[in-house]
Amino acid sequence: MHLDPFELHRPTTVEEAVGLAHDLAGRTDFVAGGTDLLPNYKMHLNVRPHLIALEDIPELRGRSLARIGAMERLADIESDAALARVYPGLADAVGEVATPLVRSSGTVGGNLLVETRCFFFNQSLFWRSSLGYCLKADGDKCHVVPQKERCYATFSGDVAPVLLVLDAEVEVAGPSGRRRIPLAALYDATGDGIRRLTLAPGELLVAVHLPEGARGRRARYKKLRVRPSYDFPELGVAVAGRWDAGRVASMHLAVGGVETYPRRFDELTAPLEGCALSDTAVRGLAEAVMRKLRPVHNTFLLPDYRRRMVEVYVRRAIAEAREGAAE
Amino acid sequence: MASAPPPPYRLLGGRIPYVDGPLKVTGRAEYTDDIQRPGMLVGRVLRSPWPHARLRSIDVREARAVPGVHAVLTGERYPTPFGVLPITHDETAIAVDKARYIGDIIAAVAARDERTAEEALARVRCEIDSLPEHADPRMGVSGVSEPIQKRSLPGTNIQKEVVQHFGDVDEAFRAARYTARVRGTFAGVTHAFTEPLVTIAEATPDGRLTVWSATQVPHYLHRALSEVLGIPLHRIRVIKPEVGGGFGGKSDPLPHEIACAALAIETGRPVKILFDREDVFYTNHGRHPTQNDVRVAADAEGNLLAYDIEALIDGGAWSSFGTVTTYYNGVLAMGPYRIPNFRYRGRRVYTNKPPSGAMRAHGGTNIRHSVEVALDELAEAMGRDPFDLRAQNALAPGSTTVNEFRITSTSFLDCLNAVRSASGWREKFRALPYGRGVGLGCGFYISGSNSPIHFTPKMPQSTVHLKVDMDGGIAVHSMQADIGQGSNTLLAAIVAEVLGVDLERVHVQRVDSDVSPVDLGSYSSRVTFMMGNAARAAAEELKGKLLAAAAAIRERPVSDISVGHERFEVAGAPDLAVPFLDALHKAMETTGALTASGSYQTQPRGGSFKGAKAGTAPAYSFAAYVAEVEVDVETGVYRVETIWAGFDCGRPLNRLAVEGQIEGSIHMGLGQVMGESMSYRGTRLLNPSLLEYKIPMPQQMPRIEIHLVGADDPDGPFGAKEAGEGPLIATLPAVGNALYDAIGVRFTELPITPDRVLRGIDRRRSEGRAWKGQ
Amino acid sequence: MPSRDALSFRLNGHPVELACEPARVLLDLLREDLRLTGTKRGCDLGTCGCCAVLVDGRPTLSCLTLARLVEGRAVDTIEGITPAQGLSPVQRAFVEHGATQCGFCTPGFIVTATALLRANPSPSRAEIERAISGNLCRCTGYAKIIEAIRAAAGAD
Ligand SMILES: Cc1cc2nc3c(=O)[nH]c(=O)nc-3n(C[C@H](O)[C@H](O)[C@H](O)COP(=O)(O)OP(=O)(O)OC[C@H]3O[C@@H](n4cnc5c(N)ncnc54)[C@H](O)[C@@H]3O)c2cc1C
Numbered sequence A: 001m002h003l004d005p006f007e008l009h010r011p012t013t014v015e016e017a018v019g020l021a022h023d024l025a026g027r028t029d030f031v032a033g034g035t036d037l038l039p040n041y042k043m044h045l046n047v048r049p050h051l052i053a054l055e056d057i058p059e060l061r062g063r064s065l066a067r068i069g070a071m072e073r074l075a076d077i078e079s080d081a082a083l084a085r086v087y088p089g090l091a092d093a094v095g096e097v098a099t100p101l102v103r104s105s106g107t108v109g110g111n112l113l114v115e116t117r118c119f120f121f122n123q124s125l126f127w128r129s130s131l132g133y134c135l136k137a138d139g140d141k142c143h144v145v146p147q148k149e150r151c152y153a154t155f156s157g158d159v160a161p162v163l164l165v166l167d168a169e170v171e172v173a174g175p176s177g178r179r180r181i182p183l184a185a186l187y188d189a190t191g192d193g194i195r196r197l198t199l200a201p202g203e204l205l206v207a208v209h210l211p212e213g214a215r216g217r218r219a220r221y222k223k224l225r226v227r228p229s230y231d232f233p234e235l236g237v238a239v240a241g242r243w244d245a246g247r248v249a250s251m252h253l254a255v256g257g258v259e260t261y262p263r264r265f266d267e268l269t270a271p272l273e274g275c276a277l278s279d280t281a282v283r284g285l286a287e288a289v290m291r292k293l294r295p296v297h298n299t300f301l302l303p304d305y306r307r308r309m310v311e312v313y314v315r316r317a318i319a320e321a322r323e324g325a326a327e
Numbered sequence B: 001m002a003s004a005p006p007p008p009y010r011l012l013g014g015r016i017p018y019v020d021g022p023l024k025v026t027g028r029a030e031y032t033d034d035i036q037r038p039g040m041l042v043g044r045v046l047r048s049p050w051p052h053a054r055l056r057s058i059d060v061r062e063a064r065a066v067p068g069v070h071a072v073l074t075g076e077r078y079p080t081p082f083g084v085l086p087i088t089h090d091e092t093a094i095a096v097d098k099a100r101y102i103g104d105i106i107a108a109v110a111a112r113d114e115r116t117a118e119e120a121l122a123r124v125r126c127e128i129d130s131l132p133e134h135a136d137p138r139m140g141v142s143g144v145s146e147p148i149q150k151r152s153l154p155g156t157n158i159q160k161e162v163v164q165h166f167g168d169v170d171e172a173f174r175a176a177r178y179t180a181r182v183r184g185t186f187a188g189v190t191h192a193f194t195e196p197l198v199t200i201a202e203a204t205p206d207g208r209l210t211v212w213s214a215t216q217v218p219h220y221l222h223r224a225l226s227e228v229l230g231i232p233l234h235r236i237r238v239i240k241p242e243v244g245g246g247f248g249g250k251s252d253p254l255p256h257e258i259a260c261a262a263l264a265i266e267t268g269r270p271v272k273i274l275f276d277r278e279d280v281f282y283t284n285h286g287r288h289p290t291q292n293d294v295r296v297a298a299d300a301e302g303n304l305l306a307y308d309i310e311a312l313i314d315g316g317a318w319s320s321f322g323t324v325t326t327y328y329n330g331v332l333a334m335g336p337y338r339i340p341n342f343r344y345r346g347r348r349v350y351t352n353k354p355p356s357g358a359m360r361a362h363g364g365t366n367i368r369h370s371v372e373v374a375l376d377e378l379a380e381a382m383g384r385d386p387f388d389l390r391a392q393n394a395l396a397p398g399s400t401t402v403n404e405f406r407i408t409s410t411s412f413l414d415c416l417n418a419v420r421s422a423s424g425w426r427e428k429f430r431a432l433p434y435g436r437g438v439g440l441g442c443g444f445y446i447s448g449s450n451s452p453i454h455f456t457p458k459m460p461q462s463t464v465h466l467k468v469d470m471d472g473g474i475a476v477h478s479m480q481a482d483i484g485q486g487s488n489t490l491l492a493a494i495v496a497e498v499l500g501v502d503l504e505r506v507h508v509q510r511v512d513s514d515v516s517p518v519d520l521g522s523y524s525s526r527v528t529f530m531m532g533n534a535a536r537a538a539a540e541e542l543k544g545k546l547l548a549a550a551a552a553i554r555e556r557p558v559s560d561i562s563v564g565h566e567r568f569e570v571a572g573a574p575d576l577a578v579p580f581l582d583a584l585h586k587a588m589e590t591t592g593a594l595t596a597s598g599s600y601q602t603q604p605r606g607g608s609f610k611g612a613k614a615g616t617a618p619a620y621s622f623a624a625y626v627a628e629v630e631v632d633v634e635t636g637v638y639r640v641e642t643i644w645a646g647f648d649c650g651r652p653l654n655r656l657a658v659e660g661q662i663e664g665s666i667h668m669g670l671g672q673v674m675g676e677s678m679s680y681r682g683t684r685l686l687n688p689s690l691l692e693y694k695i696p697m698p699q700q701m702p703r704i705e706i707h708l709v710g711a712d713d714p715d716g717p718f719g720a721k722e723a724g725e726g727p728l729i730a731t732l733p734a735v736g737n738a739l740y741d742a743i744g745v746r747f748t749e750l751p752i753t754p755d756r757v758l759r760g761i762d763r764r765r766s767e768g769r770a771w772k773g774q
Numbered sequence C: 001m002p003s004r005d006a007l008s009f010r011l012n013g014h015p016v017e018l019a020c021e022p023a024r025v026l027l028d029l030l031r032e033d034l035r036l037t038g039t040k041r042g043c044d045l046g047t048c049g050c051c052a053v054l055v056d057g058r059p060t061l062s063c064l065t066l067a068r069l070v071e072g073r074a075v076d077t078i079e080g081i082t083p084a085q086g087l088s089p090v091q092r093a094f095v096e097h098g099a100t101q102c103g104f105c106t107p108g109f110i111v112t113a114t115a116l117l118r119a120n121p122s123p124s125r126a127e128i129e130r131a132i133s134g135n136l137c138r139c140t141g142y143a144k145i146i147e148a149i150r151a152a153a154g155a156d
């Protein structure tokens, strides 16, 4: 397979990278580990004539309990004992991404921004040409829900749900400077599989920041997929909770792998604060989450099944988070 | 069943590391794509985006004009149809009048590099008429106005129909006390070898054509090239470098191999066609999507009376091995049990999908799942233990089936006994907690096919040549194809065994049609049996010469001389032993380098009815597997924890390789059970990638405990039978029946994905039928 | 026109310098330009592991690595992992345990296993399974590969 020709830029500072992206407006992509971008490029999906490699920018590196640089490799995060101790859910999720060989290059920034996926999108040029292209690349219709002018491609990153329940923030650099926003605000809940981010064109993810408060939360991540390796999540549930004398002190829940963005369910979890979480309450929560999600048929497993698993996985994630908290 | 203790061999029967291991672990083994020829061009193919279309015109002028393009070919240049079976030639190198599936090759280009080639292909202009597409084989059995192929039965897309009846099945069912019925549905699966398909061709000014290709059957490729290109066999040279797995998927001569040669002729330059993974999926030739309907009958004592089987087989666009497939889906049900009455109707129907063909345990896999599940049901209805039912009906050694298969050796009962005790069956069956279960599945497979595919001119199925020069190294030539199964190792070991020499003296030469004697290659589990016998015969001939030479040196009668280790022993005179090289040099005095040749030809077998040859083999393998599974009843996700594999391959000649074949087969069988599926939306393949085609991961593999219990087969080389394909078969029903034991749900549709498991559990619960107290 | 600037890095212990256009992955550079064909191409999309090499000691998919980004780094391929004479302990174990069948996946497994044992000299069975779960083998069912890695680690 071949890549279409492009120019490769190698800035050494965030400002330089952002400046390049600004100058090349709309004709460029950032490349971090490349494990998501390059397969898409080889399939000639939305290729651009300029790539800006983030490899040489020292500011995008570095790991501590408070900050993880966007260019930190998943494999390094996975094997970081200190991070794993404090954020077990993060270690769960990172270790479930793709395969060890992919994690060796793949970065946390790339994972948060991983392209949304769909059976009708992640295909070669030939395949797509034979069906007729779709909204998300080169075409004007959707093959999943043809009656709508909307893209249902699924957000399939494993790390975002956990970082969401840890209240992580992301540092974003753009032509007009830096901003720090809650991770949830990175994703466009009003958009679709195409307009999925709130980043302005050319904006760069610099780092993930973990608030002090995240350290006591025992998060867990449960991933549904066909095989224990390779497969993208068909559903990913992250839960973080704190218990106080058997009562919920705080609880956060996020789901990925189902909709076009990873979604937090504060409206369902907030009312549980102060409650002793009975099995019935857990079941109620799990069912409520399930009712809010509508998977479509654009991945390997059937949508009904994925939806049904939401309930099971939410229950299990809560049980595990609770156990973790009791340790 | 006590068999005589097998005679000991020096090498055979042990664990013999693969002779090519050191090259493979260092990356030095040379595969086709590793070969570079001077001035080599890149060949690419254009694929049909239409499932079924008449090609009105293909305009390649613009494509030819792209700078760097050397040739663009379309179908009419070499329109001669070919196919692996001489009776069903319906493939062409490049589509001629019609495109028959999404992915069918409609043009080929040779250019200086891949980008240029792709650019040229993008400029090919086609005018077509869309034709009705046929996705469902059920719709192809009647009322078809625009058949996919000319040669189907009139008014249908039926490529092949087989009807067989032995005994009186209706009467047997009337007389039966117990019956069971299973309607099976099987998704297509594919080989997914790791080395993509790849071919290099080079036409040279001396009028010869050389083709390097990732093929399992260099000889069939050789013949197809000759037929389609119109070049005599002796002016074509086919070389098989290392091959990165085949499993049947590299056994047909494939269109791109011929297209590549055509491009090489056209351009006068070497051309390489290396397929992308997606191309490999379109080429397919994998296991057929199949629906079958299996009825079994037994009398009050549990004697099996009859099978009544129907199969509807989705062939895809071409015939490939399909005629054989159609027979096999019936007749390979004829073991390992005595079946006095048998009726079969099988139909293979063309559809507008990538062609299906032969895949590991070809034709014997899907039918076996349905039969073994039916037997499990039958045993349950009788209140019998599944082991007892099977043991009671086992075919005896030396017996003949109603369709006249000759069963020489069978250690099927030993397979059953071994795994029954090893698995702790008595304590576990129906006794494990809900969600956990054990299941038994059995297998039966041909050890080579009695009738070679090409039987004109009449010649042996296998031939092996040996050459020894003064260095004492033994060069072995054969056109058998090592595709990873270790046949080169076995070939070397057999020669070394017979001659008493160290393995390192023996060098198996690369397959090269210029020097290798014809052999029908690696398919239908024929290699160990046929090549093994041929190699043994060749080595025996050489041994005769060396014994005579040793006798001459010591001036003793030949009858006093025997083979020792790297020397020839003289009866009663240990210190007179003749070193190997001394005997060799003596033998060479009059002839120069010693040569020898051995061959193997099957004896005619089978009855005289139509199709009687299908499934006849010089020997058969037998299997009994127990699987133990654990089901997560909330998610439907299950894990196969252990498989106890009882297998009869006669004498295992290289235990390392036999174990490797069994482990690999179980992995592949498990894939078909757990998630592998060629998923279609209509005629469109949805998952042509290794990401969405779900081959099991290491963490999904069960613990495998292998019991090799075979007795020597009278006709097998050193008593051996096949172990390359048969070991796959029993995996499917063993897991299926274990799932039943775990949750009380019968799975007749493969793959058994978690959502299907869950639906099965729901159904049982909603019917209010408890299982194991749940 | 894509620029074809010189690329320099250490390959199997020796410096190399060659022209390389930006839109080129390391696998193509190794196999086609440098004729190091021990590294295999099974899918080109990160889904088989046949193309694994070490980049600064990390096992890396060369089909998803832009060649220009190994500038200044150390790349070790199966050819570099192989001792000048004989076999490495991992390689020897693969041979002895019959962990190669068709051998097409083997270089990738050797690379992965070598990196694993450098980082973790005595991995558990579960750690081995996990470590090799980005390398696909269609022939062996992984059994003998796992056995070989355990043996190389001195586990038996
Ligand atoms: C076989 C296979 C299986 C996979 N399975 C999974 C899986 O199970 N779960 C999963 O989550 N992922 C999976 N992936 C996808 C991918 O490998 C991971 O998500 C990985 O973390 C992506 O990181 P990267 O650095 O390689 O991203 P890249 O490919 O470099 O980038 C991904 C996207 O993010 C943008 N980007 C990257 N970094 C920045 C930044 N700092 N600022 C702005 N934009 C940026 C890029 O422009 C690009 O659009 C799989 C990939 C493969 C090949």
Ligand code: SF4
Pocket (backbone or CB within 6 Å): A117, A118, A119, A120, A121, A134, A135, A136, A137, A141, A142, A143, A144, A145, A150, A151, A152, A153, A193, A298
């Ligand atoms: S959901 Fe529809 S528009 Fe979006 S990628 Fe899939 S087919 Fe295209």
Ligand code: FES
Pocket (backbone or CB within 6 Å): C040, C041, C042, C043, C044, C045, C046, C047, C048, C049, C050, C051, C052, C061, C062, C063, C064
């Ligand atoms: S070729 Fe790189 S992973 Fe398959």
Ligand code: FES
Pocket (backbone or CB within 6 Å): B194, B244, B245, B484, C099, C100, C101, C102, C103, C104, C105, C106, C136, C137, C138, C139, C140
């Ligand atoms: S040995 Fe063939 S793929 Fe692994």
